[in-house]
Amino acid sequence: MILSEKSKQHADACRFCWMCHHICPIGNATGLERCTARARALGLSLVSRGAIEPTEIVDNLYECCTCGGCVNVCVTGWDPVAFTKEARLQAALDGILPPAIEKLVDNCLSTGNAYGKAELDAALRAAISRHAAPTDTLLFLGVDARYQAPQQAEHAIRLLESAGVSFTVCEDEPPSGVQLDFLIGAAEETKTQMTAAAALLNRYDTVILYDPVDAKAVRQQYREYGVELTAKAVTFTAFCAGLLEQGALKPAPSGKAVVYQDPYALARDLEETEEPRALISACADLSEFLCNRRETVWAGNLLMAQYLPDVIEKVAAHRIADAERIGATVIVTASVSEYAALRSVPQDKVEILSIEDLLLGETEGC
Ligand code: SF4
Ligand code: SF4
Structure with missing residues (x-):
C-alpha cells in the first residue's frame, strides 16, 4: 500500500495523539480504541514503515464513517478522513478490499447502489410518476432514500407538493457517486459516476438535494473531482426554509x-x-x-x-x-x-x- 507523503505525514502526526479520542461516535459507541482516529493512524503508520501488512488493517479502514468529528476538533489541522479515504483507494487498487466491501462496490458498479437493488417501491414509483414531466427544478432523492427509505422519499415529494412547487423527479435517477467515494475514495469509477450524475443535474436550473451526503458531494466534492456543475444546487432543508419564509409552506x-x-x-x-x-x-x-x-x-x-x-x-x-x-x-x-x-x-x-x-x-x- 503506497500512501502519499501528505497522508503519511498526517498519520504520523495523529498516531500517538488522544486529543480527539472523546469525539469519535464509533469509538464512543463501541468502546473500542481501534475505532478511533489515532488507532487507524498508528496502523497506517506501521504499514507505511513495512512493519505490518496492509491486510492486517484493511478492515479497520472501514470502521470510520468519515463524519469529520475528529477533523473538526483538531487544533493542529491534521485530517484522518483524508488519509483513511486515500488508504481505501489504495486497498481497492491493491485488490485487498474486505469481501463485504468488495460486494458493496460491485453492487454500486452493477446497479448504481450499494444495496444491489434494481426495483423501486411501488408507492414511491407512483409519487415519482406525478413529477415525470420536465420542469426547471429537479428533486434529487439519492440512493439511500430511493432504495432503503422509500417512505421518506415519498414524504419529501409530498412536502414539496403541499407548498405548490413545480418540480421533476427522475425514475431512473443516476447515483451521485457518494457511495463509491465512501467505499473506494477518488477512483476513476467514482469520478465516472459523478460525471454522469452532473450531466443530468446540469439540465436543470435548480437541483434540490434531499440527502445531505449527496448535497455535500454535489456542492463540494464534484469540484474537487474536477466535475463541472452549472445547476444551482440547494439542500432540501434550505429550499424548504425558503418556502416557509415565502409563506408557501x-x-x-x-x-x-x-x-x-x-x-x-x-x-x-x-x-x-x-x-x-x-x-x-x-x-x-x-x-x-x-x-x-x-x-x-x-x-x-x-x-x-x-x-x-x-x-x-x-x-x-x-x-x-x-x-x-x-x-x-x-x-x-x-x-x-x-x-x-x-x-x-x-x-x-x-x-x-x-x-x-x-x-x-x-x-x-x-
Ligand atoms: S486529528 Fe488531530 S486531535 Fe485527532 S488524533 Fe489526529 S492530531 Fe490528534
Ligand atoms: S471521521 Fe472517523 S475517526 Fe473521525 S470522528 Fe468520525 S468516525 Fe471517528
Missing part, C-alpha cells in the same frame, strides 16, 4: 418538544445549521443536544449498516441515550440515513421523526 403546530440531530454533512461540511431549525421552530418547540451544530455526533447510517449492523445499532442507541439524558422525547433529523439508523434501535422512549414527517404532521411509523 404552512406547517400546523405539532405540539411536540423536539431535539434536532444535525447531520454532519449539513452542519460541518455545508455550514447549514439554522435552516432546519427555522423549519422545526415553525411547528414544534426546539431544544438542543449538548453536542450540536458543528459539534454534532453522527447517529449511524444505512451504508455501514450493511457490513457493521451491530456497530451502527450501538452508535444510534448512543445518540438516543444522549437525547434521553437531556429529557428529549422526540429526535428530528434531516438525514434520511440517520433517520433509518435511529429507527432501527428497538426502543419506545424517544420518537424518531424526519423533518418532513414533522412538517407534514406525520407520527412515527406513518
